[in-house]
Amino acid sequence: MSAAAVPGLALALAVGLTACSSASGSATGANAGAGSGHPVSGGTLSIDIASAPLCLDPQNNNSNGNTAVSRQLVDSLTDQDPATGAVHPWLASSFKVNADATQFTFTLRSGATFSDGAPVDAAAVKANFDSIVKLGAVDAVGSSYLTGYQSTRVVDSSTAVVTFAQPNAQFLQATSTAALGLLSPASLTGSPEDRCQGHGLAGSGPFVLKSSGGQEIRLGRRAGYAWGSSLWKHTGAAYLSEIDYKVVPEGSVRAGSLVSGQVDGIIGVQPQDEKLLAGGSVTELVRSTPGVDYNLTPNTTRPLLSDVNVRKAISDGINRQQIVSSLLSSHYKPATSILSSTTPYYSDLSADLAYTPDTARSLLDADGWKPGSDGIRTKGGVRLTVKLVYPGVDIPSRNVLQLVQQQLKAVGIDAQLDGLPLNQLAPAQNAGQYDLLWFGLTRSDPDILRTSYSVAAKNRAHLAAGNPLEQLLGKQAATVDRTQRQTLVTEAQKQLVDQAYAIPVYEQVQFAAFGSTVHGAALDGSAQPELFDTWISGSH
Structure with missing residues (x-):
């Protein structure tokens, strides 16, 4: 089987993703601030989060709080439509699955590179999957997606064939997750501890890690990025110049900062703080997560x-x-x-x-x-x-x-x-x-x-x-x-x-909220914030 969008192995579903404006209470679709003028490039998106990620390496964590940040750093072979469950191209321009789901062939798009300059090629795909399997218990989530993994064969620079010892019906959807997001082969040589700290961590994503530590993590826009998911709304580089995450443990403080305009967004709205958001012009992204x-x-x-x-x-x-x-x-x-x-x-x-x-x-x-x-x-x-x-x-x-x-x-x-x-x-x-x-x-x-x-x-x-x-x-x-x-x-x-x-x-519910000047934020198939299409009014 081959397709540009495959609902078969993922089974189409209705996921109940909603986005609503607290100011008006009206539905505005799946993106924060959708339809609010023409996107502009630039600006720093400030986001308050509840706790500092313990691990910035997406292949070495299974926490939603961690992935909310690391998802911006890495691309995946495929992407999953949150509205249908269908799997679409991303780093792989196309893919084929044999009849018993033991062999998956990925044709990679040309021109994609990791932030250290290495190409996103079939050899990199092999290096990543081999490495995840070797991580084993350290990365039990990613390695479990590769249960029965035999090998990745490099046919040529743009073609990788992944083979399993027995049918693996879930693998295609797994390639859309951050846990199987691709890192530069050089990144894979670092210790799990160094990778968690972000040392030498080079993905091919639309943002790169500028600094981390303590109560703040800063990401910068990846120059020259041009290989985004086919589900995203625009091509080329991300609109935002930077994303600045700050750790604010108290939920009411996060909500109050958003309503007062001190920050642009918050991830992790607590139920008792929802009334605070009703007092300001904010857009809510809420999803009962799969x-x-x-x-x-x-x-x-x-x-x-x-x-x-x-x-x-x-x-x-x-x-x-x-x-x-x-x-x-x-x-x-x-x-x-x-x-x-x-x-x-x-x-x-x-x-x-x-x-x-x-x-x-x-x-x-x-x-x-x-x-x-x-x-x-x-x-x-x-x-x-x-x-x-x-x-x-x-x-x-x-x-x-x-x-x-x-x-x-x-x-x-x-x-x-x-x-x-x-x-x-x-x-x-x-x-x-x-x-x-x-x-x-x-x-x-x-x-x-x-x-x-x-x-x-x-x-x-x-x-x-x-x-x-x-x-x-x-x-x-x-x-x-x-x-x-x-x-x-x-x-x-x-x-x-x-x-x-x-x-x-x-x-579970993923609940993020953004101020009135923020547009285009969304939740992806795994209910993680997708910020590639996000832009801020008045940025330049």
């Missing part, structure tokens, strides 16, 4: 969480609608599966995620857990206490989890919240130092379930090898027939929910 919903994933190797009845009781004891109604906003939805409703192959399992506290109590009663004097249950002298780990900088999550804590206490479960600094969170995840892990992940392909829960990937639930879910996750990644893949992905979602290997709570 991928894994915000959820509690149990470590099934822990004594208490190895019991399926305890896991199910936790799920039954969570009132998802109350969380959304009381703490979030109309932009948010209660989880109805482990996949968000904007993800390809999503299945509605809302009946299985209903709030049934009496069922939770019955499960625990039958399991021998008896309420104590303070309401928390005990069995054999053991208190039903679980450690819940989450990113400490994430204030909305903390608020949600405090309500979850109250809801679980009502059925006799003591959830102890442990908000970890970002630099401690990943090590704790990898070491399994939690009973319950709070997280959500963005990707517009259901294979995100495999990368999150497969024994061969992140295995966040710490499932044992040979579990029934493992077979489903492997088969869906190797199945190119849409109907068959839907069946497999549906069953995988059901197993995750039925066995409470994952306890979904609500759908």
Whole structure:
């Protein structure tokens, strides 16, 4: 199969991307400030973000906060239309996929270069994929997209053939993600630590890293850039001269700075701050992001969480609608599966995620857990206490989890919240130092379930090898027939929910906002800010 835009392996979807002006409340399409005069070149776009990226190397991180910055530095072989799910050309001017999705042929566009001057050629594609596979556990997300990778053959300077040992239905969509964004071969020789700091990091993207460190990151426009995605609105270099990211942890301060005109944009609008935005002329970009919903994933190797009845009781004891109604906003939805409703192959399992506290109590009663004097249950002298780990900088999550804590206490479960600094969170995840892990992940392909829960990937639930879910996750990644893949992905979602290997709570939302002088900002297929087409009124 070959095409300029391929919806087949990605499955077209409606993603619910909205852009609205707080001043008027009217829809304005998918771009901030669309239709506001003629674009002009120049100017610095100032953006406040919640936390400093721990890693600027897109191949070595899986955080939305990190990728919001690093996405501007690297191009990908393909791009994904956020409105349809179709895959379009980017660095690859065309691509072909064989019948069983074991071989992908990319024809590269001519003239593209990395910021260190090296050409974006087939040899660079090979060097990147070989390097990502070698990174292995360090880059579990990117390497998991390359599961079964055999080789990249350089046919000539503009043709690369990527071959897998078995069908890899998700790979074409994966080539649109920042995790498989291309870096200069020279960049690949640096240590993972140096690359995360941005040392020697050379992508082919429309912006380059000018400085980073502390509470500010500055990007500059790439001179001579002329190989943008076919989905973008203009050709040539980016309009903006610079992008200046500043770390402002307090959400209300970020929102207030935008409304007062002190900054041009903010990424990560917190629900409680949405009313602040209504007081100013700002454009909001809001999307219920595809991928894994915000959820509690149990470590099934822990004594208490190895019991399926305890896991199910936790799920039954969570009132998802109350969380959304009381703490979030109309932009948010209660989880109805482990996949968000904007993800390809999503299945509605809302009946299985209903709030049934009496069922939770019955499960625990039958399991021998008896309420104590303070309401928390005990069995054999053991208190039903679980450690819940989450990113400490994430204030909305903390608020949600405090309500979850109250809801679980009502059925006799003591959830102890442990908000970890970002630099401690990943090590704790990898070491399994939690009973319950709070997280959500963005990707517009259901294979995100495999990368999150497969024994061969992140295995966040710490499932044992040979579990029934493992077979489903492997088969869906190797199945190119849409109907068959839907069946497999549906069953995988059901197993995750039925066995409470994952306890979904609500759908993730990407929420960015920009001032009235900012035009053309958008969210891409992965719900990351796309700033190539962005321009500022009055810049020169």
